[in-house]
Amino acid sequence: MRVVGGVIVVLILAGFAIAVYHFLSGVPLFSIVGPLRRARINLLCKTDHQVLLEACRELSRREASGELKAKRYHVYPPPDPEVSTFPRTILDLKPSTVTVDPGGVVMVAVVGGLDHFGVIAYPEGIEDIAPPPGIEFGAYGDRKLIEGLWYYDDGYDNNPKYDKKISAWMEKYKKE
16 A cells, blocks of 8 residues: 555656646647647548558458468557568558457557557458457447548547547648
8 A cells, every 4th residue: 555655656746847847848738739639630631541541451461361460569669570561651650559450450559558549440341240359449440531441539438529620620631
């Protein structure tokens, strides 16, 4: 019990120190929001979803042929060695992990940790059946981008208006 209390005190002091640093340096305390927003906009609005789907399906085919193991690959940091062979379209998103499931489902986690979002790509034909076990983000994801490619985002959890926000971003920042 004493250890838990000590850990809580350390966390509170660390949080306070970070807040003071940001206040004194003039950097907004929630400066991480900007990069996360840009990463979402890049994925939703600047990325060619068809090319991304094909890149994910390439990984799926490689798993089916035995060239690639079904597992979670860490991209940043440090990357698993196999990641260097992944399609550039996926790596350009700077995902934290790419998971290739047995059966061909590929999950590109652009951000993990406290604020999850990314895409789930399904092999051709899987839309007609239930997704394999282990997909945590709804039946297929939160928002269909194109046939076979779904966006997932923690922002959808308990926020019925979140899809309107995503739609507004997609309209405002759509590819020119």
